[in-house]
Amino acid sequence: MGEPGNPGPSRNYALWLVLGIPAATVVAGIWTIVAISSESGVDADPDPVRRTAQVQVVSIEADQAAATRGLSARVEIDGGGALVRLGQSTGPVAPRLQLIHPIESTRDRQIELAPHPQGWRANEPVAARHGWQLRLVAADGSWRVVGRYHPGDTTVELVPSVAAP
Known part of the structure; x- marks a missing residue:
């Protein structure tokens, strides 16, 4: 017990502040470094990115090709998957349906499409409790249309992310 006039060791709040604030700062700094260096802490965009100074530059050639060709698609989502209907034929090779998570790149998915009489069929579920950026990409990467789930x-409409030239 402390002497009269001395608050005692358990009531010395200034000491707790002097020790607690720097300790909390060190812990927060270590947590920040771990969060930044984790795999999901990098870019949310799976495309190759070129960094110039503090600006990230991504190629938009596939988007321009889709705009030039006037491509668009509609994704009709049901419980068992999705039906992808293209506005025009893109050939016999199946495009890829990419589901891009808005925050964690480790949760991104790519769904294989199978031929269907009305377009292309995805037999994996697309519906989720969070949003997706949907991208339909040519098998050779020559064009790309995007939309937001x-x-x-x-139903999600997919269009080129740039206007036709």
Whole structure:
């Protein structure tokens, strides 16, 4: 017990502040370094990115090719997967349907499409409790159309991300 006038060791709040604030700062700094260096802490965009100074530059050639060709698609989502309907034929080779997670690149998915009388069929579920950026990409990467899935959507329109020249 402390002497009269001395608050005692358990009531010395200034000491706790002097020790606690620097300790909390060190712990927060270590946590920040771990979060930044983790695999999901990098870019949310899976495309190859070239960094120039503090600017990230991504190629938009595939988007321009889709805009030039006037490509568009509609993804009709049901419980068992999705039906992808292209606005025009892109050939016999199946495009790839990419589901890009808005925050964690480790949760990105790529779904293989199978031929269907009305387009291309994805037999894996697309619906989720979070949003996706949907991208339909040619097998050779020559064109790309994009759209945004929000939880509960049953249809998503995919269009080029740039305007036709």
